[in-house]
Amino acid sequence: MQEGFGIDLPLTATIVIGCIVVGYFILITGFGTYFSRFSRDINDFFFSGQRFAWWLAAASMVATGIGSYSYLKYSEQGFLTGTSSTMTYMNDWFIVPFFMFGWLPIIYFARVRSIPEYFERRFNRTARYIAVCIIMAYMFFYIGYNLFTIGVALQGMFGLPILYSVPVVAFFLGAYVTFGGQTAVIFTDLFQGVMLYIAGGLAIMAGIWALGGFSEWWAYLPESHRLPFVHLTDDPKFNTAGLFWGEALAGSIAFSFMNQGFIMRYLAIKSVHDGRKAALFNVIVTLPISAIIVGAVGWVAKSLVMKQAVEGGALEGINAVHIENTFHTFIVVTWETLHQNSILFGFVIAALTAALMSTIDTLINACAAIGIYDIYKPLIKPDADDKHYLKAARWASVIATVVGVLLVIWFAQQRGSLMQIHYKGIMVIIPSIVTTIFLGVFWKRFTAPAACISMLVGAVFTLITNWYPDWIDPLSRFVCGPDNDVYIYMRALFGMVVTGIFGVGISLFTQPRDAEEIAGLTVDTIDEGMAKYKGGKPNHTVGKKARHLPVAFDESLEHNVIRISPSTMETLKAEEGDLIYMADSRWYLGGLRSEHVKVAAPHDREDDAVLLSKATFEEAYLLDGKAVTLEKIF
C-alpha cells in the first residue's frame, strides 16, 4: 500500500497503473521518433520549415500549455476558490492586438530564429546575451520544475524516489525530442493534447455523474465558488488586482512574447494569417477549455463536500470524499469518483505524464534552439554546414535534458511549497525582459544602452524586493492592490515599472540606431519587413485557394519556383513573383507535406497542372500521384 496522495492504492492497482504509464511512455516515444524523417536540416528541426496549418499548431499548443503541475495546482485552486481558478487562463485578450499585429508579424517576417536574436538585431550583441541569460534561466527553471513535480507525483503514488524516477522519464522525453525535433514535438503534442482533454473530461464527467448531474453540481456550489473572479485584494496569493497586473499583463505578455517554445510553434505555421488564426483559437477556445479541464475537478470536489454535508454522509454509489490536504484534491476525487477503477485511473495518470512530456519537449527543443542559434553558431562554430548544425542541435537537446535533470537535485533541496518557489522565480525573471521586448517593438526610439541597462536594473530591483517587499507597497496602494507584503503578482508590476522608467529615461539621452538598421523590427516598419520576407512588393489582393491540382515535372524551373495555369493564377489572384504555399491536398496532413514557393509566369498547357522541379517536389515531401493545393501568401 502506498500512501502519498491521500489515497490507498492496492498493490495490484499500483501495478496496473504503472504498466499503463510505462506503456504510454513507450508509445509516445515511438510516435515522436517516427517524425525524425521530416528533419533534414536545422530549419526543419526547430521550425518544421514554416509549413504547418494553423489548426495543427493550435491543437498542439493545448498540451504545451498544460504542465504536469496544472491538474494538481488548479484543482486545488478550484476547490479553494471555485471557478475563479480560470482567471489566469481567461485574461489574455487584452494583449492580443499587440501580439497579432505587432510581435507575430515582426518575428515571422524578420525570420527571427530566437528571441535573443531579435535583441541583437533590434539593439546590440550585449542585449542579446543578457536576454540569453534571462530566457535560459526561465526555461531551465521550467524544465527542472516540471520534471520535479512529476517526480513528486510518482513518488506520492508509487513510492518511487524522485532521483530515480526523473532520469527515467527524462530519458524517454529526450529520445524523441533529440531525434524528432519540432515536427515530433508538434505531432506528439497534438496526440497528447487529445489525451489530456479525454482524461480530464473523464475525471470531470465521473464527478458530475457522482453528484447527480450538472444542475446538482451548480446548485451545491457556494456562490463564492461560482463567481468567475476572486475578491479584489483579500487573498494575498490569489486576488483580482494582483492577477490583472501580474498575470493578465506581465504573465500574458511573457507567455506570448518571450516563451521561445510558443514562438517556435508560431514560426512553424505557414503564414502570419494562419498564425493569427492559431492565436485566436488558442485564446478563445484552447485556454478556456484547458482552464475547465485542469480546474473543474476542484469545483466538483467542493460541490461533493457540500452535498455530503447536507445529506450527512457519502453520496450514493461512491465512498465519502475527505480532502485533508487540498493539494491532493485531483487525485483523491478522481480515484473515488472513478470507483477506484485502476484502468481508468491509470489512464488519467498517464494524462498527467502526458502533460509533463508535452510541456517539457517544447522547452527542450526551445533551449536547444537558443543553444544553437545564440551560442554555438555565432560564438563557437560560425561556418559549419547544415548537417553539422543538425547534429549539434541534437546534442543541444541532450544537454538541455541533462541540465533539467540536474536542476531537479536543486529543487529537491528547496524548502517551502512548490507554488512559492515557482511564482517567486517566474515573477522575478519575467518583468524586465517583457518590458524590454515591449518597448523595443512598440517604441522605435528605445535605444540599445537603455535596453541593456533597464533589463539589468529591472531584474536586480525586482530580485531585491524578495527581501524588501515593502518597496512594492506604494505602487500596490496606488492601483488599489493588496497591501500585505506578500506581493506574488504585484512584484511583476513593480519590475515592469522600474524597467520602463529606466528604459524611457536612458533612451532620451542616448543615440538610437539608424532607422534602416531596424527596419522590420518595430511595429511601424512591418510593411518593410514583409517586403524583405517576400523579396519584392507584397500582393495583398485576397484570392481563393486552388485545390486538387495535378503535379508535373519541369526541370527547367529553378528550385522552389513553380508555374501554374492562367486560370489558377486568377483563382489565387496571384502575380508573377508572388509567394505561394503549396501543400498535399489531404487537409488532415496539416501541411506535413508542403513548401513555400514562388510563382513564375503562367504556363500555356491546357490542363491546370502545377509545374515544378524534382528537387522542389522532394523538398516539399510530396508524393507521386497526390494532388496539391495552392494558396497565395502575398
Added chain:
Amino acid sequence: MTTKNLPTPRSVALGLAVTAVLLIYIYAYPRLIISWLGTENPWTSYLYLYGFGAGFFMMGIFIILRTGACQLDRGHDKLWFWVLMLGFIFFAVVHALWIVASLNIPYLGV
C-alpha cells in the same frame, strides 16, 4: 551622451499630458468603483479587470492603427480588426453572464 533622441518640446508636452491622464485614470478609476460598489461586490472585480483591460486593449488598437501595422483596406486586416473587437466583447459578456448566473441560481448547500 548625445541629445539626438531628445523629443521636441511639443512631444514632451504631449507625453507629459498622456502620462498624467494615465496616472489619474489608474489612481482614480479603482477608487471610483470601490466607493460606488464596495470591495465585496463581485462586480467590483469585474469592473477592475475590464476597466483597466479595456484601457490597455484600446491602447493596443490605437497603436496598431496609428503605426499602420493594421490597415483596414489591406488584405484580411479588416476582418482581424473586427475579430479583435468582437473577442473583447465576447469575453466581457461571458464573464458578465457568469456573474449573473452565479448570483441568481439558488444555492442548495448548507
